[in-house]
Amino acid sequence: MxxxxxxxxxxxxxxxxxxxxxxxxxxxxxxxxxxxxxxxxxxxxxxxxxxxxxxxxxxxxxxxxxxxxxxxxxxxxxxxxxxxxxxxxxxxxxxxxxxxxxxxxxxxxxxxxxxxxxxxxxxxxYQNRRFDGEFLALQQVLQVGYLGEPLELESHFDHYRPDHTAKQGTPADGAFYGLGSHLVDQVVALFGRPQQVSYDIRAQQNPASTVDDYYDVSLFYPNFKATVKSSSLVAQPYPRFILHGTQGSFIKYGIDQQENDLKAGLTPAAAGFGDDSPKLFGELNYQNANGDWINKQLPTPRGDYGRVYDSLYDSILHGAAPLVSEEEAITDLEILAAGFSQLSPSIYQL
Missing domain, CATH: 3.40.50.720 (NAD(P)-binding Rossmann-like Domain)
Structure with a gap:
């Protein structure tokens, strides 16, 4: 049993x-x-x-x-x-x-x-967005090696939610800690600890706010850069991920559907829960070993935030390595905190 x-x-x-x-x-x-x-x-x-x-x-x-x-x-x-x-x-x-x-x-x-x-x-x-469908697709692209050596990644999580009221709070109440914590963790999970981070963190909608609602943060590695960015004043959808490599590119529109389905009253047991629309499947354009250019869609894996608990079960009862290591958690927080250690824009050496 x-x-x-x-x-x-x-x-x-x-x-x-x-x-x-x-x-x-x-x-x-x-x-x-x-x-x-x-x-x-x-x-x-x-x-x-x-x-x-x-x-x-x-x-x-x-x-x-x-x-x-x-x-x-x-x-x-x-x-x-x-x-x-x-x-x-x-x-x-x-x-x-x-x-x-x-x-x-x-x-x-x-x-x-x-x-x-x-x-x-x-x-x-709780880094549940390691199990977003579009992140799993990005992970698959890197694991298979479609694009050769990765050179640049853009990760966007934008909305159009105008709100010009002045908001007061601490950095932990803002967008970079609230949402950027996920996007930073996704980069750290894939590429590890960066060497340097540059920051542009702002209260875009009302400069009188002490709580940020916009960030454009770049993590620098040897011959690779990842940018995580979010704004509440983006009316035209931007790709969720843009990845360029030495042999091609991958572009994925659309954010994981689990949250939308939950808001609609569906449960994770419902048929089709969290499934991505085929029109939003990521597009690969890469050069294969024969020198031929291949253009194809990559079906989005089904996301499942409950997999965090599956991993916890195995870690607690069977000694498996935690999904999020201590080193990754500390790196995530160090990157978040450094964004507020000096006035933005700024650069931090890890």
Missing amino acids: TEKLTMAVIGFGKSATRYHLPYLMLRTKLQVKWVYARHLNKRPAQQDFYQQQGVNFTDDVTTVLNDASVKLVTICLPPALHFEFAKRCLEAGKNVLVEKPFTSTVAEAQELFALAQQRGLLVMP
């Missing part, structure tokens, strides 16, 4: 109800025993649905921490609370998965990793 991993979710907002629980309900090897919600019955219909699936709700976090059967806790709280609650969970003997951004500072992350190592536990950031 397959051993079950009993777990809890701390937080019952959009993160928990959209990006975690729908996937967890399909995984027979994991059992969500508890959900901590600061305000019970704030979302009565959703709470009732999960209670019918055998999930218990509490507004006392110590109930979760004192339950010896709980081996994994997922933290879905505002960024300012990530470090505090992750530390409490580790001290209570729980493995921990933390929503992005992992922590507010590199020092906080290092303290959590050191504590986890002392206790023989795992703590990891």
